[in-house]
Amino acid sequence: MRPLVVGTRQSELALTQTEWVVNRLKEVCPGLEVRVEKIVTKGDRILNVTLSKVGGKGLFVKEIEQALLDKRIDFAVHSMKDMPGEMPKGLVIGAIPVRENPLDCLLSREGHTLNDLPAGSVVGTSSLRRQAQILACRPDLKVEPVRGNLGTRLSKMKNGQFDAIILAAAGLSRMSWQDEISQELPVEQMLPAVGQGALAVECREDDEELLxxxxxxxHEETARAVWAERAFLRSFHGGCHLPLAGYAEVIGDEVRLTGLVAQPDGKKILRATLQGQDEWDLGERLAKELIDQGAGELLATVREGLVG
Incomplete structure (x- = not known):
């Protein structure tokens, strides 16, 4: 195999994830040479507003995908939850390795669970999906935006800016920071983002040797679950900035997919579950079921609010 260049964001977590993928590749291709190219994305540059108000899709991947199209890099490692439903022409997801813990978790200064946080506690998250589900079960809490890498957000909580924050368990696990977790939030309480816990290894579709x-x-089981989730996401033309969640599990030869669309204030939550063998059809059918319940109009209102 020729020497390769991998593109990644420059955060500690992104570099850790990239190193993990490179090590897996070297296990199956001994002697492989890989150089890491660090790339700054729009989502990394703009830290003074919430993700939803930065707007658009691909906040953390667009510049990296351009480097792929320009052939400055050979492949890229992304957090799957950062990937928009639609991908640029000429690029494909070449591999989805085995998934880490897909759940969200609560980190609290005093070690509280979500149910035990005192009324009026300030919870940090810039995700409308997380905000909606927090407020749906605890409307007495206050949700405030928090940006930055994992270490920055953790420091902001510890220095008193927040009583608690919500983070993906996968990132904390990859950084070996599991001891910071106060509570893993079950999917019944906090449905994860589409692709959460999984990695996307992206490359050019004509690079047959690399593919x-x-x-x-x-990892076939992870890939089947993630494709179902992404089919659901794509049906809404969505990205990580919308209050939309999807989580799938492989059960025997079938996939069970749960999807959610919510108002950011948590006052309206649309949720449904379907099971089937064809993951793409499953995602589309589940989206249609929620659209029939009013999900399209709900998301249109959210988009108008973000633009306004």
Missing amino acids: ALLQKIN
């Missing part, structure tokens, strides 16, 4: 290598680290 053959990447398939050796693809």
Whole structure:
């Protein structure tokens, strides 16, 4: 295999994830040479507003995808939850490695669970999806935006800006910071983002040599679940900035998919579950079921609010 260049964001978590993927590739291709190219994305540059108000799709991937299209890098490692439903022409997801813990978790200064936080406690998150589900079960809490990498957000909580924050368990696990977790939030209380806990290894669709290598680290069960979730996301033309969630599990030869669309204030939550063998059809059918319940109009109102 020729020497390769991998593109990634420059955060500690992104570099850790990239190193993990590179090590898996070296296990299946001994002697492989890989150089890491750090790339700053729009989502990394703009830290003074919430993700939802930065707007658009691909906040953390667009510049990296351009580097792929320009052939400055050979492949990229992304957090799957950062990937928009639609991808640029000429690029594909070449592998989805085995998934880490997909759940969200609560980190609290005093070790409280979500149910035990005192009324009026300030919870930090810039995700409308998390905000909606927090307020749906605890409307007496106050949700405030928090941006920055994992370490920055953790420091902001510890220095008193927040009583608690919500983070993805996968990132904390990859950083070996599991001891900071006060509570893993069950899917019944906090449905994860589409693709949460999974990684996307992206490359050019005409790079057959690299695609053959990447398939050796693809995890079929994870991939089936994630494709169902992404089919659901794509049906709404959505990105990580919308109050939309999807989580799938493989059960035997079928996939069970749960989807959610919410008002940011948590006063209206639309949720449904379907099971089937064809993951793409499953995601589309579940989206249609929620659209029939009014999800399209709900998201249109959210988008108008973000633009306004």
